[in-house]
Amino acid sequence: MPKVGMAPLRKAQLIDATILCIHEEGVARSSVQRISKRAGLSPGIVAHYFDDKDGLLTATLSRLNKNLSEEIIRRMKRANEPLDRLWAILDAHFQPVHFAPDTVDTWFALWGKMREIPNLQRVQRIYEARLRSNLRHALRPLVSAERVEVVADALSAMIDGLWAKSAQPTTEISAERAKTVFSDTLSRLLD
Amino acid sequence: MPKVGMAPLRKAQLIDATILCIHEEGVARSSVQRISKRAGLSPGIVAHYFDDKDGLLTATLSRLNKNLSEEIIRRMKRANEPLDRLWAILDAHFQPVHFAPDTVDTWFALWGKMREIPNLQRVQRIYEARLRSNLRHALRPLVSAERVEVVADALSAMIDGLWAKSAQPTTEISAERAKTVFSDTLSRLLD
Amino acid sequence: MPKVGMAPLRKAQLIDATILCIHEEGVARSSVQRISKRAGLSPGIVAHYFDDKDGLLTATLSRLNKNLSEEIIRRMKRANEPLDRLWAILDAHFQPVHFAPDTVDTWFALWGKMREIPNLQRVQRIYEARLRSNLRHALRPLVSAERVEVVADALSAMIDGLWAKSAQPTTEISAERAKTVFSDTLSRLLD
Amino acid sequence: MPKVGMAPLRKAQLIDATILCIHEEGVARSSVQRISKRAGLSPGIVAHYFDDKDGLLTATLSRLNKNLSEEIIRRMKRANEPLDRLWAILDAHFQPVHFAPDTVDTWFALWGKMREIPNLQRVQRIYEARLRSNLRHALRPLVSAERVEVVADALSAMIDGLWAKSAQPTTEISAERAKTVFSDTLSRLLD
DNA sequence: TATGAATGAGGATTCATTCAT
DNA sequence: AATGAATGAATCCTCATTCAT
Structure with a gap:
């Protein structure tokens, strides 16, 4: 009895x-068998819906990026002032949902696999391009034209650095702290 | 007497x-066999000198960190002005030797394994503590007391973010560009 | 629906x-690969059904013990006289099926691994407890109360000794001979 | 500086x-490296003195058997009565030195390797032949001629059974208990 | 005599994937 | 749509052995 419309659910x-x-057992132990068992499904199902493991991982990165993009868009809509628009981007990254340990762990783990899974690169490249574009756009009213690029680079590096740190067991970075760091930095970096 | 003094060489x-x-084949394909073959040695030798694959990876991270530390110290010695001392730290990270693709790739790959290899954490924690201490020390004459911590966090996040980015195939970050970003940021971040 | 009900068969x-x-190649050469090849299956199947090589060995000991237990029970049912009940236990151990070289070799080999595989101990402990209980029960009507324990020990030691000997390449012990030895001993040991 | 006469010492x-x-780590973990380290020597030394690992194991069994034989001979010399001579043999096996856990563990472990190491068989066969001969000789004045063989088998099986049991982690057999069992059995088995 | 460096085969195990049902 | 049986390659590790010194 073939149930229809199961695809999105599964x-x-x-x-x-x-x-x-990935969060609870680590990437190395996140085998297809283990993941599917955790989903209450059989290992074969991965091939059915994602062709192979790489497909599942790519879809996972897509989902994470999509969640974050939507958060940014949502916040952008409510932002009227130039500075608020910039904060919409930064803030989104450190919202509890997206800065949560499981999200950040997964994001970081997938970043580590990017070299080996071209599709992962593709997905990430698209997301990054959009983020950079958003950043530059938000910065334009806030810094001089010739500094837009360099400040975008600085902020984007800081975002990545804080995410990466928080995914590491060696340091404790709270979302609160991250925002404080950005506050101080922004107050100086903007003209 | 046996063939002696091979240990450090091997x-x-x-x-x-x-x-x-790791640089040329990726972490996933960097098996003990592959690594030892590349070294012109047998797979068993890894156990002989490092007990484990984990031991080898830990030693590798140690070496990378030590190289960087020495670079920082070397530059520190020649730095007389407060600002020069801060630049000694930042600059060291982006020297061709330490910002080279193979170094950065390895550093990033090992960072990804940290969750699973406790010894890797230990090594990294020690390095990080020293780096943070150096950064704070260098910042003290340059920013107000209450901002030392926050600026240290910002700079350290930027370093990690730029390294992480450069280890990714999705972006091209040159050492030159990294330094430019730091220049602009520092000019604003310091009092 | 997948191919189902393969578990017990496999x-x-x-x-x-x-x-x-184990019988034909020896324990030392009984690797998972060799065993599975002999079963006409792939090495991975062992993990599928038994988790471990240890799991397979434990299941093997269980099977051997179960076979023997059932043989004893079968013979017990047909035994009406007290002496017959004792013989049911002894005889069972030296029936062609259970005293066969492959059975005894395996039993002995697994006994040798017991120190290293806790589960093997567990299985054996349970079997031994039942055997001892059976022996004592069968001896009660045949010897004085204060000798039950000591005769049980003597007989159980003889069983093990004869099995162990027969598993060794240094001696030839036929089931016939074993029974003769028991006959003589019993005729004296009982009151 | 080649020291002479080191051979027997080493x-x-x-x-x-x-x-x-073998006693403390188990046979499986008793590698040449581990054994030689425990002896405070290098792994290469085993080949030097025993050709290979099998040679060392064979020498070990020889030593164990020799110790036991000497114990029997010593006790035989002091035994004047026929029954004492029989007890000399049995008792020797359960003297603290020879019934000690490390001795029994090793003896049992080597027994398990016999199938795979022919030299081990050879050594054991010689020892067993002598033991059987001693047993028969001691029994001759104590039981009727036609029962000598069968009682020898029974006693020898009991010795092995008790040793084997004591080498197993599933049962606790004290030397005291072993002797009690023999006492009871002998009192009935002899004419 | 003795070392310890070095080997490479062989072990158990894990895994992504395929496929009949 | 979904299963779970089955595969076989790949991984890490351990080990007996060899050898130059």
């Missing part, structure tokens, strides 16, 4: 399981 | 091979 | 192969 | 280490 189930598994 | 050989292998 | 297949392999 | 050292290692 995909979501598997992506959730992937994130959970 | 260890260096294997660490070199590890870095090369 | 497990039996692998246990059979284990016994055969 | 050999004893290695055999001691073998027994200790």
Whole structure:
């Protein structure tokens, strides 16, 4: 009895399981068997919906990026002042949902696999391009034209650095602290 | 008397091979066999000198950190002005030797394994503590007391973010560009 | 629906192969690869059904013990006289099926691994407890109360000794001979 | 500076280490490296004095058997009565030195390797032949001619059974208990 | 006599993937 | 749509052994 419309449900189930598994057991132990068991499904299902493991991982990164993009868009809509628009971008990254340990762990783990999985690169490149574009756009009213690029680079590096740090077991970085750091930096970096 | 004094030579050989292998083939394909073959040695030798693959990876991270530390110290010695001392730290990270693709790739790959290899954490924690201490020390004459911590966080996040980015295939970050970004940021961040 | 109900079949297949392999090639050469090949299956299947090589060995000991227990029970049922009940236990151990070289070799080999595989101990402890209880129960009507324990020890030691000897290449012990030895001993040991 | 006359010393050292290692770490973990380290020597030394690992194991079994034989001979000399001579043999096996856990563990472990190491068989066969001959000789004045063989078998099986049991982690057999069992059995088995 | 460096085969295990049902 | 049986390659590690010194 073929149930119809299971695809989105199952995909979501598997992506959730992937994130959970990477967070709780580490990438190295996040095998297809382990992920599918965690999703309450069979290992074969991964091939069914994602062709292979790389497909699942790519979909997982897509989902994470999409979540973050939507958060940014949502906040952008409510932002009227130039500075608020910039903060919409930065803030989004450190919202509890997206700065949560499982999200950040997964994001970082997938970043580590990028070299080996071209599709992962593709997905990430698209997200990054959009982020950079958003950043530059938000910065334009706030800094002189010739500094837009360099400040965008600085801020984007800081975002990545803080995310990376928070994904590491060696340091404790709270979202609160991250925002404080940005506050201080922005107050100086902008003209 | 046996062939003696091989230990340091062999260890260096294997660490070199590890870095090369991770850079050229990726972490996932950097098996003990592949690394040892690249070193012109047998797979068993890894256990002989490092107990474990984990031992080899830990030693590799140690070496990388030590190289960087020495670079920082070397530059520190020649720095007389407060600002020069801060630049000594930042600059060191982006010297061709330490910002070279193989170094950065390896550093990033090992960062990704940290969760699973406690010894890697230990090594990194020590390095980080020293770096933070150096940064704070260098910042003290340059910013107000209450901003030392926050600026240290910002700069350290930027370093990590730029390194992480440069280890990714999605972006091209030159050492030159990194320094430009720091220049602009520092000019504003300091009092 | 997948190919179903393979579990008991495959497990039996692998246990059979284990016994055969230990008998014909020795424990030292009874690797997972060799055992599974002998079963006409792939090495991975062992993990699938038994988790471990240890799991397979434990299941093998269980099977051997179960076979023997059932033989004893079968013979017990037909035994009406007290002496017959004692013989049921002894005889069972030296029936062609259970005293067969492959069985005894495997039993002995697994006994040698007991120190290293806790689960093997557990299985054996349970079997031994039952055997001792049976022995004592059978001896009660045949010897004075204060000798039950000591005669049980003597007989159980003789069983093990004869099995152990027969598993060794240094001596030839036929089931016939074993029974003769027991006959003589019993005729004296009982009151 | 080649020291002379080291051979017997070194050999004893290695055999001691073998027994200790098998007892404390188990046969499976008693590698040449581990044994030689325990002896405070290098792994290469084993080949020097025993050709290979099998040679060391064979020498170990020889030593164990020799110790036991000497114990029997010593006790035989002091035994004047026929029954005392029989007890000399049995008792020797359960003297603290020879029934000690490390001795029994090693003896049992080597028994398990016999199938795979022909030299081990050879050594054991010789010992067993002598033991059987001693047993028969001691029994001749104590039981009727036609029962000598069968009682020898029974006693020898009991010795092995008790040793085997005591080498197993599943049961606790004290030397005291062993002797009690023999006492009861002998009192009935002899004419 | 003795070392310890070095080897490479062989072990158990894990894993992504395929496929019949 | 979904299963789970089954595969076989790949990984890390351990080990007996060899050898130059």
